[in-house]
Amino acid sequence: MTPPPASAQPPPTLPRLLLLDVNETLSDMSGLVPAFERAGIAAAEVPVWFAGVLRDAFALTALGDRPAFADLAAASLEAAYGGEVVDPVMSAFTGLAPHPDVLPGLQALAGLGVRLATLSNGSAGVARTLLADRLAEAGTPALVEAYLSVEDAPAWKPVASAYGYALEVLGVEAHEAMMVAVHPWDLEGARRAGLRTAWLRRDRGRWPGVFGVPEIEADDLTGLVQHLTIAGRRE
Amino acid sequence: MTPPPASAQPPPTLPRLLLLDVNETLSDMSGLVPAFERAGIAAAEVPVWFAGVLRDAFALTALGDRPAFADLAAASLEAAYGGEVVDPVMSAFTGLAPHPDVLPGLQALAGLGVRLATLSNGSAGVARTLLADRLAEAGTPALVEAYLSVEDAPAWKPVASAYGYALEVLGVEAHEAMMVAVHPWDLEGARRAGLRTAWLRRDRGRWPGVFGVPEIEADDLTGLVQHLTIAGRRE
Numbered sequence: 001m002t003p004p005p006a007s008a009q010p011p012p013t014l015p016r017l018l019l020l021d022v023n024e025t026l027s028d029m030s031g032l033v034p035a036f037e038r039a040g041i042a043a044a045e046v047p048v049w050f051a052g053v054l055r056d057a058f059a060l061t062a063l064g065d066r067p068a069f070a071d072l073a074a075a076s077l078e079a080a081y082g083g084e085v086v087d088p089v090m091s092a093f094t095g096l097a098p099h100p101d102v103l104p105g106l107q108a109l110a111g112l113g114v115r116l117a118t119l120s121n122g123s124a125g126v127a128r129t130l131l132a133d134r135l136a137e138a139g140t141p142a143l144v145e146a147y148l149s150v151e152d153a154p155a156w157k158p159v160a161s162a163y164g165y166a167l168e169v170l171g172v173e174a175h176e177a178m179m180v181a182v183h184p185w186d187l188e189g190a191r192r193a194g195l196r197t198a199w200l201r202r203d204r205g206r207w208p209g210v211f212g213v214p215e216i217e218a219d220d221l222t223g224l225v226q227h228l229t230i231a232g233r234r235e
Numbered sequence: 236m237t238p239p240p241a242s243a244q245p246p247p248t249l250p251r252l253l254l255l256d257v258n259e260t261l262s263d264m265s266g267l268v269p270a271f272e273r274a275g276i277a278a279a280e281v282p283v284w285f286a287g288v289l290r291d292a293f294a295l296t297a298l299g300d301r302p303a304f305a306d307l308a309a310a311s312l313e314a315a316y317g318g319e320v321v322d323p324v325m326s327a328f329t330g331l332a333p334h335p336d337v338l339p340g341l342q343a344l345a346g347l348g349v350r351l352a353t354l355s356n357g358s359a360g361v362a363r364t365l366l367a368d369r370l371a372e373a374g375t376p377a378l379v380e381a382y383l384s385v386e387d388a389p390a391w392k393p394v395a396s397a398y399g400y401a402l403e404v405l406g407v408e409a410h411e412a413m414m415v416a417v418h419p420w421d422l423e424g425a426r427r428a429g430l431r432t433a434w435l436r437r438d439r440g441r442w443p444g445v446f447g448v449p450e451i452e453a454d455d456l457t458g459l460v461q462h463l464t465i466a467g468r469r470e
Binding site for chain 1: 306314315393443445
């Protein structure tokens with residue numbers, strides 16, 4: 001049997017369900033750079049803007065609100081750069097492409113017998129646009145069984161009720177599900193809600209020590225497939 | 236009587252207390268640029284880092300935690316740029332200078348008979364280091380009567396109990412206090428907690444439409460002094 005790739009982590013068991021975050025985890029935000037640059041905004045502003053949208057969203061979440069992602073994203077663009085950039089940037093946002101590892105990764109994960117669903121702080125429509133047509137073209141239209149959004153949950157991730165909503169819809173216990181995300185705050189929330197966790201690094205440096213360590217660390221979905229393939233062989 | 240400067244806002248009444256945010260509102264974060272650049276990190280990363288620290292802090296706040304600002308800030312630096320940048324950047328952070336309008340602005344505000352205190356999501360020590368020696372050198376050591384931190388409150392701003400803690404310590408009712416900040420999320424929390432609000436723009440564009448409109452908008456403390464001087468003349 002092959003050992004786990006470059007890691008001291010014990011080989012995991014296969015989860016019943018992988019719950020995948022969408023923005024940045026599956027979608028490639030570098031696709032926003034041309035829209036920013038066409039609007040005369042430096043490419044370096046993309047991560048400032050996106051971190052600010054989440055900052056404001058979590059501030060409102062801490063106040064008990066459940067804002068609409070698109071409203072916050074648009075208001076933040078307008079406040080920082082002017083109203084004329086809202087439509088072109090939001091169009092680019094809803095038209096982002098998945099990272100190159102996403103389609104083959106999802107197919108390999110489904111091949112292991114794991115159920116797949118997305119859970120986003122954005123709308124379900126953005127996730128469906130990102131994946132559904134591409135999966136249909138690849139002949140695997142039902143690979144992702146549900147595109148879920150916190151718009152239908154009591155609160156945004158990382159609040160426990162966001163994950164609880166998805167688990168209830170999908171009929172899965174927390175310990176049977178693994179949250180997959182590029183954002184440490186998302187995995188922190190999932191971990192506290194009792195889910196298993198897999199961090200996709202996507203060249204973002206190291207894990208921040210203020211959050212609980214994730215069960216799996218992988219470069220991308222290809223790396224996650226390797227971890228879980230070993231788990232599948234053990235079962 | 237002089238009309239309010241370039242604004243359709245009615246002249247405000249004088250608050251009993253001004254509660255001042257610290258990071259970016261009083262301190263000039265551009266002082267971090269040399270520390271980032273000496274560590275080989277682009278200046279454009281300063282706002283990405285700071286927005287990310289607040290994003291993660293508010294995610295934890297939404298989970299019911301009350302993290303230490305310095306711990307989060309250091310963990311975020313280490314995760315993104317490596318452990319060797321933590322000490323030089325955190326030293327630069329605690330050694331930031333106030334914006335040029337801050338000392339004369341505080342003196343003019345105190346001259347109107349308004350009580351002054353700071354309330355930060357960071358430590359009280361950072362605020363004291365920023366202001367106390369400079370105020371003492373200017374011969375007005377007691378101008379700011381208290382340097383308060385959410386470290387002594389039940390939660391971070393923008394949660395209501397953070398403002399409630401400061402009001403209780405200072406013996407002031409919410410409607411007698413005005414929160415002064417550069418960050419819209421801070422004023423949103425203060426407004427919901429019943430405080431009056433003054434936004435310092437500091438060249439940050441427009442007010443984001445997802446938050447309730449602040450009572451006063453000013454470019455900086457000099458602009459706030461103008462608004463409140465008019466209020467003082469009316470009383």
